[in-house]
Amino acid sequence: MITELGHFALILAFLVACFQATIPLVGAYKRWPGWMAVAEPAATLQLVLTGVAFGALMWAFVTSDFSLRLVVLNSHTAKPMLYKITGVWGNHEGSMLLWVLIVALFGASVAWFGGNLPPSLKARVLSVQAMIGVAFFGFILLTSNPFLRVAVPPFDGNDLNPLLQDPGLAFHPPFLYLGYVGLSMTFSFAVAALIEGRVDAAWGRWVRPYTLAAWVFLTIGIGLGSWWAYYELGWGGFWFWDPVENASFMPWLIAAALLHSAIVVEKRESLKSWTILLAIIAFGFSMVGAFITRSGVLTSVHAFATDPERGVFLLAILAVFMAGALTLFAARANVMQAKGVFSLVSRESMLLLNNILLAVAAFVVFVGTIWPLVAEMAFDRKLSVGEPFFNMAFTPFMVLLGLVLPVGAMMSWKRATLGRVLRQLRGVFALAIAIGALAFAMQTGTSALGPVGLFFAAWLVGGSAVDIWSRTGRGALGARFGRLMRLPRADWGKSVAHAGLGVTMAGIAAMMAWQVEDIRVLKVGEDLEIAGYGLRLDQVERLNGPNYIATKATFTLSENGREIATMYPEKRNYPVAQMPTTEAALNNGFLRDIYVVIGDPQQGGGWAVRSYYKPLANWIWGGSLLMAFGGLLSLTDRRYRVAAGARRAPATGVPAE
Amino acid sequence: MKRLVLLLCLMAAPLWAVQPDEILDDPALEARARDISSGLRCLVCRNESIDDSNAELARDLRLLVRERLVAGDSNEETVDFIVDRYGEYVLLKPGTGGANILLWLAGPLMLGAGLILGGLYLRRRSTTPETDVAQLSEAEEDRLREILKE
Numbered sequence: 001m002i003t004e005l006g007h008f009a010l011i012l013a014f015l016v017a018c019f020q021a022t023i024p025l026v027g028a029y030k031r032w033p034g035w036m037a038v039a040e041p042a043a044t045l046q047l048v049l050t051g052v053a054f055g056a057l058m059w060a061f062v063t064s065d066f067s068l069r070l071v072v073l074n075s076h077t078a079k080p081m082l083y084k085i086t087g088v089w090g091n092h093e094g095s096m097l098l099w100v101l102i103v104a105l106f107g108a109s110v111a112w113f114g115g116n117l118p119p120s121l122k123a124r125v126l127s128v129q130a131m132i133g134v135a136f137f138g139f140i141l142l143t144s145n146p147f148l149r150v151a152v153p154p155f156d157g158n159d160l161n162p163l164l165q166d167p168g169l170a171f172h173p174p175f176l177y178l179g180y181v182g183l184s185m186t187f188s189f190a191v192a193a194l195i196e197g198r199v200d201a202a203w204g205r206w207v208r209p210y211t212l213a214a215w216v217f218l219t220i221g222i223g224l225g226s227w228w229a230y231y232e233l234g235w236g237g238f239w240f241w242d243p244v245e246n247a248s249f250m251p252w253l254i255a256a257a258l259l260h261s262a263i264v265v266e267k268r269e270s271l272k273s274w275t276i277l278l279a280i281i282a283f284g285f286s287m288v289g290a291f292i293t294r295s296g297v298l299t300s301v302h303a304f305a306t307d308p309e310r311g312v313f314l315l316a317i318l319a320v321f322m323a324g325a326l327t328l329f330a331a332r333a334n335v336m337q338a339k340g341v342f343s344l345v346s347r348e349s350m351l352l353l354n355n356i357l358l359a360v361a362a363f364v365v366f367v368g369t370i371w372p373l374v375a376e377m378a379f380d381r382k383l384s385v386g387e388p389f390f391n392m393a394f395t396p397f398m399v400l401l402g403l404v405l406p407v408g409a410m411m412s413w414k415r416a417t418l419g420r421v422l423r424q425l426r427g428v429f430a431l432a433i434a435i436g437a438l439a440f441a442m443q444t445g446t447s448a449l450g451p452v453g454l455f456f457a458a459w460l461v462g463g464s465a466v467d468i469w470s471r472t473g474r475g476a477l478g479a480r481f482g483r484l485m486r487l488p489r490a491d492w493g494k495s496v497a498h499a500g501l502g503v504t505m506a507g508i509a510a511m512m513a514w515q516v517e518d519i520r521v522l523k524v525g526e527d528l529e530i531a532g533y534g535l536r537l538d539q540v541e542r543l544n545g546p547n548y549i550a551t552k553a554t555f556t557l558s559e560n561g562r563e564i565a566t567m568y569p570e571k572r573n574y575p576v577a578q579m580p581t582t583e584a585a586l587n588n589g590f591l592r593d594i595y596v597v598i599g600d601p602q603q604g605g606g607w608a609v610r611s612y613y614k615p616l617a618n619w620i621w622g623g624s625l626l627m628a629f630g631g632l633l634s635l636t637d638r639r640y641r642v643a644a645g646a647r648r649a650p651a652t653g654v655p656a657e
Numbered sequence: 658m659k660r661l662v663l664l665l666c667l668m669a670a671p672l673w674a675v676q677p678d679e680i681l682d683d684p685a686l687e688a689r690a691r692d693i694s695s696g697l698r699c700l701v702c703r704n705e706s707i708d709d710s711n712a713e714l715a716r717d718l719r720l721l722v723r724e725r726l727v728a729g730d731s732n733e734e735t736v737d738f739i740v741d742r743y744g745e746y747v748l749l750k751p752g753t754g755g756a757n758i759l760l761w762l763a764g765p766l767m768l769g770a771g772l773i774l775g776g777l778y779l780r781r782r783s784t785t786p787e788t789d790v791a792q793l794s795e796a797e798e799d800r801l802r803e804i805l806k807e
Contacts, residue, residue: 116804202804234674235674235709237709240704240705241704242704243704270782338782340782341782341783341785342782342783343783344779344780344783348782349779352775352778352779353775356768356771356772356775357768359771360764360767360768360771361764363763363764363767364763364764364767367760367763367764368760371751371760375756375757375760378756379755379756381745381755381756382744382745382746383745383746383748383751383757384698384704384746384747384748384749384751385749385751385760386696386698386704386706386749386750387695387706387749388695388696388749388750389749389750389751389760392750393761393763393764394764396764397764397768519675519676519677519680520677521677521678602677602678608676608677
């Protein structure tokens with residue numbers, strides 16, 4: 001019964017979305033207030049109905065209703081409750097339902113909080129958002145209905161993929177979807193502004209929070225995914241340049257570009273057409289991501305629910321929305337006259353450079369991702385594009401970006417003096433070079449990777465510190481500290497996020513350059529030494545978990561002969577799903593992780609043991625958290641909290657001329 | 658959702674990436690073997706190098722790489738040997754030959770184009786006189802003042 005209600009609510013939500021996609025648009029065109037105003041209750045209703053559908057599906061999972069095909073395929077009565085709930089989106093149909101729920105949620109947020117948007121723009125935004133809703137509701141109802149029953153319900157289900165039964169991955173998809181779909185909101189704003197024929201500072205101020213929110217969610221989602229890969233897959237890899245990872249990374253890069261260019265629109269009324277184009281492309285990449293994951297065109301180790309029919313449907317959605325938006329863009333390009341004038345050396349020009357670097361980097365990832373497909377179709381060559389290519393082709397852009405970032409961040413708007421900025425950053429640059437040189441002298445190899453990573457950490461963190469300190473103006477130290485605390489949160493957010501990027505860069509570089517690996521056979525009681533740490537295998541036992549059987553080893557970790565930790569790596573076997581997983585044991589530290597994996601018993605006694613010394617591993621995710629936190633700080637800046645419009649945060653210390 | 662194919666490989670043979678018994682005694686040779694195998698694709702596990710892969714085939718390839726190195730082949734000869742047998746599909750870093758040059762040049766060309774277009778835009782922005790903001794109606798001006806009010 002609840003299932004049928006959910007199914008019915010989903011169909012109703014589709015109809016409401018159809019209504020919302022058309023009536024307010026006509027209303028805005030004809031200037032009929034009543035027709036425009038219906039968008040708001042419609043958006044709320046759409047959210048409520050989608051919520052009911054989602055709740056019904058969740059209920060079916062929680063109560064293990066095996067008359068539902070989806071529950072049979074992805075759940076099991078013995079599965080822990082947390083994974084029964086997260087199992088709702090651990091599959092294609094359920095995750096699409098989560099997707100439309102978030103589409104509706106973002107739409108409703110405009111209806112609720114968009115009080116001071118011009119009525120016609122608001123109606124058009126909600127209408128475009130509903131069009132996206134219509135497309136995806138249609139997709140679910142026609143090709144991937146989660147509410148299908150089975151004729152003969154089995155006694156128990158097939159269990160969720162054991163790799164997904166993990167807290168890191170349980171919350172990875174919702175964050176990622178909040179990010180992907182958050183970009184649908186910027187898309188709606190862009191298309192609405194094109195229909196409206198006006199792009200101004202107020203528009204920029206409206207688009208930026210949505211872009212920021214989407215980017216923060218993407219950052220967290222990608223971070224969680226890579227952290228999960230790091231500890232779960234058993235060799236501590238954290239990024240594989242897999243098509244599906246790239247699918248989430250491209251929107252992240254474009255969103256990063258967009259949130260910077262939206263600043264220029266908001267503050268200087270320039271870069272308008274570029275920002276609109278980025279907003280369109282960003283959501284395009286989100287949909288490309290959905291297409292890659294679900295179509296099976298680029299088969300990847302991550303791909304799930306690959307089905308040609310679904311792929312074609314998604315491609316059609318992508319084509320219609322992109323073609324429509326880009327046609328509209330071409331037709332209306334003339335309305336986006338830039339107003340602000342600025343010189344070659346200015347914050348504006350540096351933000352433009354930031355945008356070029358980020359967009360080209362995203363383009364390189366895109367070309368690399370689809371190249372195997374292009375090569376096969378156009379040149380009849382079957383080839384692979386993997387990690388070594390991306391490392392070589394992508395890294396230079398990040399290096400350039402890292403180099404110019406602190407300089408660009410300190411430029412003043414309109415017209416800046418390069419010399420003054422460079423003078424302020426002189427000390428930090430010298431310090432960063434010194435740290436890099438020190439690292440180079442201390443390491444054993446001749447690889448420049450590690451030292452360069454540390455250089456960037458110091459350069460970006462130090463540069464951010466100088467930047468925020470310079471905004472406190474002149475005067476006594478105490479007064480400057482006081483002003484530092486009162487700086488707008490957007491300033492803090494900027495510095496924190498930029499520093500986070502440096503921290504992540506250092507983590508990645510150090511891990512790639514200085515990781516130590518040890519693979520050997522160890523008998524119980526024997527020990528090994530890795531990077532100055534001792535690891536002793538104390539015992540190996542078998543034990544039973546709720547829905548798995550595990551081989552659990554006990555290791556003692558020691559440093560300089562002193563025991564510092566006990567580590568328990570496991571190898572689990574999930575009998576229902578017939579899959580083994582490795583549960584690595586980690587000893588986390590600020591400067592390093594020690595990572596141990598227990599393998600199979602060997603002939604002649606002993607166990608295969610893999611251990612790693614991973615320098616600065618946690619910096620990768622620490623930096624991601626800093627970036628996300630910086631975004632959050634910026635998002636909670638006064639000028640967004642006090643509804644766009646009221647008082648503007650005072651621009652402390654920026655000579656805006 | 659993730660790593661399904663890898664799991665299929667795992668099911669067939671619950672093995673691991675590089676096994677203790679595969680490792681060569683000579684550390685220099687072993688380092689070269691690791692270097693080579695991280696650039697070769699496991700043909701049954703998608704988008705994973707044989708160094709990371711758990712599949713039986715990846716193990717065979719790892720052993721083959723080590724065999725060639727022990728026989729005295731250089732890194733290039735070893736890679737060529739494997740490409741001859743499995744095709745260029747096995748290379749995770751595609752060569753620059755033929756149409757692949759487009760793949761490798763995509764980034765630099767696009768960067769060049771971006772910088773030129775950006776530069777032109779900047780020049781236009783820095784030379785045009787400031788346009789009047791007076792395209793707003795009276796009511797809009799009022800509203801704007803209200804919005805921007807301190």
